[in-house]
Amino acid sequence: MDITFNESFAASLTNTLDTPVIGLPAEFQFGQLTKLAHPDDPIWQLKQRYDSLSTVTVASLQQAQTQLLAALKKGEPLRLWTMATADDALGFRYLCDLLQHQPGELTRINVPINQPMTNKGAIGLQTLNDLGELDPDTIPEWLPQAVPVTAAEQTAYAYDWQQLASDHQPLHVRINGQLIGATVDFYDSFLIPQLQHKRWSPTRIIGETMGRYCIAVPDWWWRYRLTALTTAN
Structure with a gap:
């Protein structure tokens, strides 16, 4: 089963691979990290106000979370797709925290943000904002890059998730690979x-x-x- 925290990339995976896909685009970087358990968290109203066309709701996210928990209970192998964004880094830690309660096999494909490109002999470098900008045709090429996430790694990242969730910051950002809480005006x-x-x-x-x-x-x-x-x- 494939997992991603990016809405459009979930659609790309569904269209490209013959595997079940769970998309959990929770945008963890905004609001309290405990917001999935709290439908009344103010961040949901804020997002609805400024992102009224989005089909992602707290109800749809909770449904995806339920599917994920069911897969964990069945012991299904999970393959997680991430990029070096705050959302994916936080989502990875969130998943590791879940695995502390429902242990299972986890592999991870971490796609670099910078992608070398060639076009008619010219060489350039493309910087992607997130996985949603990855060319869907290249998805099969990344499958061999999946690496196991060990139990020790899961525990370490789960601990980091718990520490971050306890800081009650309205925003979390990634600076030089480090996740830190930040003020809303960051x-x-x-x-x-x-x-x-x-x-x-x-x-x-x-x-x-x-x-x-x-x-x-x-x-x-x-x-x-x-x-x-x-x-x-």
Whole structure:
């Protein structure tokens, strides 16, 4: 069974591989890490307000979590897909924590953010925001890269998850591979330079920000923070 924490990549896996896929796009980096167990967590209302077109709801995430727990109880081998983003790093720790209670076989495919590309002899480097931007045609090429996650590793990452979940920070970011709690305005400095263009629409401000910085922050969070910044001014 394949597991991913990215919504669009879950669809890519389903269309490409002949295996069951569980997508759990919980966006762990935003809100309390315990939010899956708390439908009344304010982050759900915030996301709904600024991401009204999303089909991901707390109910759908809890359903996916139930499927995952059922697979763990059956002892099904799990293959996790991750990239070096805060969401995937946190999701990996979340899964390891679950495995402390329902031990099972886990392998992991960690796809590099930087992808070398060749086009008619030209060589370049592409930086991906998240797994959703990975070319689906290349998915089979990554299957041999799966490596086992040992029981000792699962325990270590589960402990880190528990430590992070206890800090009650509204945001978690990844800096030099380290996950840390942060204040809600952590990413605001990336938006501020675009605010000097008074005639730019909010859509352009957000688009320019996302184009300049590949930091795996979704547009709904940028809309929220742009509203907070412009209202404050």
